[in-house]
Amino acid sequence: MKHSLLTASALSLVAMAPLSVMAQSGAIQVDGSSTVFPISEAFAEEYQNETGNRVVVGISGTGGGFKKFCRGETSFSGASRPIKNSEKELCAENGIEFVEMPVAMDALAVIVHPQNDWASCMTTDELATAYGPEAQGEVDNWNQINPDYPDRDLALFGAGTDSGTYDYFTFAVVGEEGASRGDFTATEDDNITIQGVSTNPNAMGFLGLAYVEENRSRVNAVEISYNGGDCVAPTTETAGSGEYQPLTRPLFMYANAEDLKEDPQVLDFAEYMFNADKAPQLVRETGYLALPDSAFDQGLAKIEAGTTGSYFDGGSEIGVSVSDLLSN
Known part of the structure; x- marks a missing residue:
């Protein structure tokens, strides 16, 4: 199915209830970038349809999403840039470790x-x-x-x-x-x-x-x-x-490492997002450039290994290509 950028179902995912109510409901919490939102929404819709597990997707922007994520309010945060050093520090202050995974090129x-x-x-x-x-x-x-x-x-x-x-x-x-x-x-x-x-x-x-x-x-x-x-x-x-520069960039999904270990639903959703048999097609349906299947396999390996931290030095880099991402 084709996932439009702001469908009625997407808006319902965003506005179901206040965060505290969502947390009490046991729904998987995703927030972050409006750019990554169509990808998050596509995965959430398909996962809910297949499993019946609820996924609530919010749009706070990359920076706003990291604030929630680093306070432990969400399990996943979509980002249209790498995490900043100040955001890493906020996560560290709150004992939040994260797994960083590229999900698409934009x-x-x-x-x-x-x-x-x-x-x-x-x-x-x-x-x-x-x-x-x-x-x-x-x-x-x-x-x-x-x-x-x-x-x-x-x-x-x-x-x-x-x-x-x-x-x-x-x-x-x-x-x-x-x-x-x-x-x-x-x-x-x-x-x-x-x-x-x-x-x-x-x-x-x-x-x-x-x-x-x-x-x-x-x-x-x-x-x-x-x-x-x-x-x-x-x-x-x-x-x-890589021809279109300097405005080409990777998009990311960050996952709370403790939630991956402690909450089977969170781990299941993470594995769903990086299933190479499904993920590339869902990404393409949202209008973004899907990474090669091997990149999703690599993301899945990072999830299962619990590999934490960022391979960017606190900020964006110009000219990052798919091959660059795969080499890290």
């Missing part, structure tokens, strides 16, 4: 209105000019990004500041995670970015590629030129090949 896309015929390809320097901290209150016209662009007001949208998408975009484009102007429309709901850009010919936004794939008739994805290279369109193919 690309961030920059989008414009279909009537925008001047920004079909942009450089990362242009994006930094538009979104960097120095742009606040200063850059409000397209021709300030590039003098060849028209004299038109600029309206900017993008991921909320508690989102891993925001963290990765600012890191890859501006050069510093969390560094951006503060006067753009920042939202944890990617549908707001789609709506804002699709209804304003002067707008630009950034979000995960899967949401663009669902809305190809409403927005155009901008090709990106990185370090003077060719213009490359964001697609699952260019993300998988």
Whole structure:
């Protein structure tokens, strides 16, 4: 079955009950990234259908999800970036050890209105000019990004500041995670970015590629030129090949190591998510690039071995490919 990005059933998973009630009900708790949400939701729906065990999926953003996860409130946390050192410290303070597993590859896309015929390809320097901290209150016209662009007001949208998408975009484009102007429309709901850009010919936004794939008739994805290279369109193919840089990234699922040991339902769901016979197809149905079967086998081995910790040094890295992930 095709899993849409925010289906009615998905919303019911998010809003069933307050967390304390959910915890008392014995449901498996998943939270985190809005980007990873379609994957979490797909696994939750299929697992519930097959087993009858309840899985409650929330959307708090990557950062918000890690806060809950590191307080021991959830068993799984989806993330669109690696865990930060400050989040590792919070987990350690609360005695939370975690297993880190890549679940898919994704690309961030920059989008414009279909009537925008001047920004079909942009450089990362242009994006930094538009979104960097120095742009606040200063850059409000397209021709300030590039003098060849028209004299038109600029309206900017993008991921909320508690989102891993925001963290990765600012890191890859501006050069510093969390560094951006503060006067753009920042939202944890990617549908707001789609709506804002699709209804304003002067707008630009950034979000995960899967949401663009669902809305190809409403927005155009901008090709990106990185370090003077060719213009490359964001697609699952260019993300998988590593051509689309610097906005290609891995997506993750973090699991509470103690819950994996102590709660058979949590372990069962984890093993379900990394079953190579089912997982790659479910990931593809959500619009993301599935890792090779061997990556799911590797994730399953980490789960069963209880291998804890992160192989990233507290932050994102540019140019991480599938082969890089498999080598760790």
